[in-house]
Amino acid sequence: MCLPVAGSLPASKTHKAGRRWALLPSADATSPSLGTLTIVQSKRDTVSYGVAVEGGQVLFCKLSDGEVYGVTLDRSGRPVCCTCDGFHFVKRCKHLDTVKELIADGVL
Numbered sequence: 567m568c569l570p571v572a573g574s575l576p577a578s579k580t581h582k583a584g585r586r587w588a589l590l591p592s593a594d595a596t597s598p599s600l601g602t603l604t605i606v607q608s609k610r611d612t613v614s615y616g617v618a619v620e621g622g623q624v625l626f627c628k629l630s631d632g633e634v635y636g637v638t639l640d641r642s643g644r645p646v647c648c649t650c651d652g653f654h655f656v657k658r659c660k661h662l663d664t665v666k667e668l669i670a671d672g673v674l
Contacts, residue, residue, distance in 0.1 A: 568601070573671050575663045581607040581657075587664050589617070589673060600674075602629070605660050619674065624665050637665045645669070646659055 568591035575585035585608070591601040602616045603626070615626040623636040624645070635650045645665040652659035668674040 571671070573610055573667050575605075575607075575660065575667055578607075578658065578660075578663070581611070584608065585660070585663075587667065589668070601666070605664055607660060624661075624668075624674065626661050635661050637661050638667075643669065 567571040570588060570590045572586065575587060576585055577585065587605050588601060589601055589603045592599045592613060598618045600617045600619065602614055603617045605629065607610045614629045616629060617627075618625045622639050624639065626635045626637070628634070637645045637648045638648045639668055645662050648659050648661045650659050650661055653662060658661065665674065
């Protein structure tokens with residue numbers, strides 16, 4: 567049985583406090599999907615993703631519209647960049663922050 571895991575994210579310029587994530591692991595151990603990840607930054611900024619690790623990337627597939635973002639990992643497994651617009655503008659994003667926390671918490 568897979569139990570949900572949750573954690574917090576560091577503050578950002580636009581979200582000073584209360585940023586957090588929750589992962590509901592996939593029940594199918596043979597699935598490439600890690601499960602469903604929800605990132606909460608504020609009451610109006612809550613997004614759920616299907617998450618998988620593939621070829622040196624952590625892939626986030628937005629459940630609402632199927633848009634996919636990829637966080638690239640370096641050779642030592644640290645996240646270094648993301649394909650989302652937020653990362654391209656400020657070199658930081660919720661996807662990258664979440665991958666860092668998932669690694670630090672031993673989920674990835």
